[in-house]
Amino acid sequence: MSDNRLIETEGLHKVYRTGTVETPALRGVDLELHSGEFTAIAGPSGSGKSTLLHLLGGLDRPTSGETFLEGRAMSKLSKDELAKLRLTRIGFVFQAYNLIPVLTVLENTAFVLELQGVVRAERIERARKILAELGIEQYADRYPNRISGGEQQRVAVARAVVAGPSIVLADEPTANLDSGTSLELIDLMRRLNSEKGATFLFATHDSRLLDRVSRLITLEDGRITSDETR
Amino acid sequence: MKAAIRHLKRNRGRSILTLLAVLIPVYSLVVMFGLAGGNLRDMFDTATRLDTGHLQIRHAERRGMGSALPLIKDPDEIISTLDRIEGIAWRTLRLDLPAIASVGERSQAIVVQGVVPEEIDPISSMRGLILAGRYLTSKDEGVVIGEELAKLLKIDVGDEMVILGVHPETGVGALKVPILGIYSTPAAAMGRTIIQAPLDVARRLAHSIAGATAVVVRVAGVTGPWDARRIDRVVAELRAILPSDYEVLDWRRLAPQVASYMAIIKPALFIFAAVFFGLGALVVLNTVYLSVIERTRELGLIISLGASQWRVIRMILLEAGILSATGAVYGALAGVSLVWIVEAFGGLPLPAAFSSMMKAIGMNPVLHLRVSFSQVALSAAAMAGVAVIAAWYPARRASRLEPVEAMRYVG
Incomplete structure (x- = not known):
């Protein structure tokens, strides 16, 4: 095991139950992710990409198996401990409904810092700085419904990295964006990865994104079918 | 706080409804206390000024x-x-x-x-x-x-x-x-x-x-039965110093109708207050619950980002608290204003039919309102408190949302 191992899973299973019907989403996933990686989980719809991302991010609990984040077994954590782990160690970018509508771009970006208890002056400064780095400082005082979808996703990325998490998990971040905007967003995340060493893990089937990742994990029917480092 | 106020502005209709759910009971209670207090003072005055003394x-x-x-x-x-x-x-x-x-x-x-x-x-x-x-x-x-x-x-x-x-x-x-x-x-x-x-x-x-x-x-x-302790002190002192040939009768013995009215009106006010509080609490619970349902995805996002359960509860309670406090203050102000206006015009004369009935039982046919600061403050604080307690259930429910399910919620 290398020193920079960030996430490790052991025999991860997830079964969704609706009444008496059981739908397996993951069927024993063993995986290791390392700091500084720019990784994508690919696979057709229903292959378990989002489910795996949710389990890795502590948003859901597995039916069996274990996830370790920086050596900590996540299944042993309480709801609030998991929340704290997400708050301090993980950044999230979702496909849609990413921003809080009553907060401005600046406030949305600083929201995670606010949850962490960072004092107002510092969180505003840090949020402004990251917005400037991502080239969206001019939207700081606008509300989410006053900016485009691509700009909203940039804000989501800014919020995901502002607190310096161990890893950013992004679930289909380009799914609702046009081609040009998608490429811009991908380049932005790539830049954060190379310049700041931010670790990214995507669940996606967007080929433009898949072409740019350094590691590609393919999932089919809840199992890893390939794991390719480029 | 800023975000809470923006949320409330965003759902203006529901916020106004929640506000009214607190405002109306507080207003009604203040007016009711005013009527009961005015009535009590009139009875006390009628009895002690016209006939019995204290x-x-x-x-x-x-x-x-x-x-x-x-x-x-x-x-x-x-x-x-x-x-x-x-x-x-x-x-x-x-x-x-x-x-x-x-x-x-x-x-x-x-x-x-x-x-x-x-x-x-x-x-x-x-x-x-x-x-x-x-x-x-x-x-x-x-x-x-x-x-x-x-x-x-x-x-x-x-x-x-x-x-x-x-x-x-x-x-x-x-x-x-x-x-x-x-x-x-x-x-x-x-x-x-x-x-x-x-x-x-x-x-x-x-x-x-x-x-x-x-x-x-x-x-x-002594301005009314609420100052009875002053009378009681004097009665006790007189009983101690006067020869046993004499008896000292206080207003309760001399005007038993006032004492009886007080004995009835206190539990009656308590029951009315409980009904008002209960109805207000139900409306608050309902509107806050609806707000939580409507914002399920947003709450899911907030929980996903790492908000603790207590943080979510606090967020919902803060919004309910702002509305409740505002409603309570406006309700109290509206109630006190009505009391003040009625008293400024010398009370509320009753219709002739009631007037003769009131006279027959020794009551003033003009309704007066009297409310104390403590009654107003207590009504407002209690209703605001009850409203925040009522918001606890939806707040707790919000805090227990599963983030993935909540973010998938389609209202």
Whole structure:
């Protein structure tokens, strides 16, 4: 095991139950992710990409198996401990409904810092700085419904990295964006990865994104079918 | 806080509904307290100003007295005792004597109240109730009677009537007296049976040169039954220092109707308050719950980002708290404003039908409102508190949302 191992899973299973019907989403996933990686989980719809991302991010609990984040077994954590782990160690970018509508771009970006208890002056400064780095400082005082979808996703990325998490998990971040905007967003995340060493893990089937990742994990029917480092 | 206010502005309709759910009960409670307080003060004033005083000192011997009160042979001794203790606003002597008033063939059982007219004002508002003629002076030989008795005996100011007084200790006395004035009172029974005469006239009727049946006392700083402790203190002191021949009767004994009304009105107010609070709480619970349902995805996002359960609860309670506090303050202001406006216009006159009914039971036919700061503050604080407690359930439910499910929620 290398020193920079960030996430490790052991025999991860997830079964969704609706009444008496059981739908397996993951069927024993063993995986290791390392700091500084720019990784994508690919696979057709229903292959378990989002489910795996949710389990890795502590948003859901597995039916069996274990996830370790920086050596900590996540299944042993309480709801609030998991929340704290997400708050301090993980950044999230979702496909849609990413921003809080009553907060401005600046406030949305600083929201995670606010949850962490960072004092107002510092969180505003840090949020402004990251917005400037991502080239969206001019939207700081606008509300989410006053900016485009691509700009909203940039804000989501800014919020995901502002607190310096161990890893950013992004679930289909380009799914609702046009081609040009998608490429811009991908380049932005790539830049954060190379310049700041931010670790990214995507669940996606967007080929433009898949072409740019350094590691590609393919999932089919809840199992890893390939794991390719480029 | 800023975000909470923006949320509330965003859902203006529901926010107003939640606000009203707190505002209306607080407003209603303040007005209800006002009505009950005004009513209580009127009853207390009617009883203690027109008739009983805050307390009376009487001779304790009741045997063989029938409806008459025993005579105090040396009341000046009690007066000098009263003058030595603190907290007495005013005191005077009274001689109450059961009697029969007759004019020609008409007669009516009455009580003659022998009073010192010059001392009566702080204790009795009788002078202000004179409808025709004038009030008494100590030198007068006449009486004032109620308009009801005047109608009954068909007499008017300037006419004469015969009073036949009977006291078990001194026997029968009779006097022919002129009517100097006619008074009008909300208490119809009083107007029919109580006549006032100068103390010396009553003493002649009772064949008692220096006697009295009661020393009537008004205690300083008493505006209503809520100041009863002041009276109780004086009563306790008097009981300790007066000889056992005398009894000290407080307003509860002298005006039991006021004490009974207080005993009824307190639990009634409590029940009304509970109903108002309950209804307000239900509306708040409903609107906050709807808000949580509507914002499920947003709450899911917030939880995903790492908000703790307590943080989510606090967020919802903060919004409910802002609305509740605002509603409570406006409700209290609206209630107090109404009380102030009504009192500025001299009260709320009742319709004629109610008016005569109120008069018949000794109540003022004009509704007055009186509310204390503590009642207003307590109503507002309690309702705001109840509203926040009602918001606890939806807040707790919000805090327990599963982030993945919540973010997938389609309302």
